[in-house]
Amino acid sequence: QSALTQPASVSGSPGQSITISCTGTSSDVGGYNYVSWYQQHPGKAPKLMIYEVSNRPSGVPDRFSGSKSGNTASLTISGLQAEDEADYYCSSYTSSSTWVFGGGTKLTVL
Amino acid sequence: QLQLQESGSGLVKPSQTLSLTCAVSGGSISSGGYSWSWIRQPPGKGLEWIGYIYHSGSTYYNPSLKSRVTISVDRSKNQFSLKLSSVTAADTAVYYCAGATGPWFDPWGQGTLVTVSS
Numbered sequence: 001q002s003a004l005t006q007p008a009s010v011s012g013s014p015g016q017s018i019t020i021s022c023t024g025t026s027s028d029v030g031g032y033n034y035v036s037w038y039q040q041h042p043g044k045a046p047k048l049m050i051y052e053v054s055n056r057p058s059g060v061p062d063r064f065s066g067s068k069s070g071n072t073a074s075l076t077i078s079g080l081q082a083e084d085e086a087d088y089y090c091s092s093y094t095s096s097s098t099w100v101f102g103g104g105t106k107l108t109v110l
Numbered sequence: 111q112l113q114l115q116e117s118g119s120g121l122v123k124p125s126q127t128l129s130l131t132c133a134v135s136g137g138s139i140s141s142g143g144y145s146w147s148w149i150r151q152p153p154g155k156g157l158e159w160i161g162y163i164y165h166s167g168s169t170y171y172n173p174s175l176k177s178r179v180t181i182s183v184d185r186s187k188n189q190f191s192l193k194l195s196s197v198t199a200a201d202t203a204v205y206y207c208a209g210a211t212g213p214w215f216d217p218w219g220q221g222t223l224v225t226v227s228s
Contacts, residue, residue: 001173003156034213038157045206045221046157051214089157093213097170099147104156 004029004090004102011108017078020105022090023071028100030071034093037066037075040104041086049088050075077107085109112137114207114219122201122226128194132207132219139188140165145210146190148181150203151221158203162210163190197226 005023012018022029022037029035033053038046048057050066053073063079073092077084090102118130132146139146147162161171163181171179180193194201204223208215 032213036214038215045218046215047218048214048216051212051216057216091157091159091215096173098172099159099162101149101157101159 001028001094001096001098001100004092004100006088006090006102006105008103009106009108011110012077012080013110014080014082016080017076018080018107019077020075020088020090020107022073022075022092022102024073024092024100025071027095028092029068029073031095032093033068035066035068035073036091037064037073038089038091039084039086040089046089080109082109112209112217114209114217116205116207116219116222118222118224120222120224122197122224123228124198124226125196128192128197128201128224128226130192130205130207130222130224131189132191133187133189134209135188139183139190140185143211146181146183147208147210147215148192149206149208149215149218150201151206152200152203160192160194160205199226202226 037050040046053068054066088105113135115133122128145162148160163169178195183190204221206221207219
């Protein structure tokens with residue numbers, strides 16, 4: 001199975017909005033509403049930010065939102081804050097009953 | 111609140127078997143609806159899903175690792191384990207265990223670094 005495709009890096013200024021894309025195929029992202037997003041700060045374990053495409057776990061700010069169109073899912077962070085600087089990974093369930101992650105995107109808050 | 115903690119050897123020789131355990135606290139590993147996963151991250155690289163085991167005992171593995179991976183559950187100790195055989199330097203990574211009540215990974219353990227070196 002191939003990793004989902006994410007941009008290597010994105011950046012934005014405090015207060016701005018950014019979007020990270022996650023492109024797969026009809027066998028994973030496009031086939032199921034089982035896309036989740038994770039935030040990882042250096043040296044820390046990943047943290048669930050979005051599940052089932054657009055749902056936020058309790059405690060995750062509503063500045064974080066998710067969506068999907070066809071084979072591409074997206075994570076949008078509005079009102080960027082310094083603490084949002086981290087690596088972000090998408091993940092999707094696949095038609096083989098397995099899971100696949102994206103390559104990760106480094107978010108820099110300028 | 112469910113918490114997970116990895117443990118095991120931090121240094122493994124090439125061709126040997128990597129063995130890790132994930133202790134589950136704050137809940138029962140036998141709880142219906144839960145699946146238990148292993149995920150790894152080579153230094154400076156992205157996340158790679160290794161496999162998972164359902165509460166029923168069914169297992170699913172990453173096709174690229176399937177021939178070398180075994181995930182099992184020890185209900186008496188409330189923990190699950192990972193064995194990866196015939197390791198090489200490419201298996202050097204931080205290994206995370208994670209639980210899931212649905213199609214996502216949460217919570218995660220803190221991760222443990224395993225280095226493959228002679």
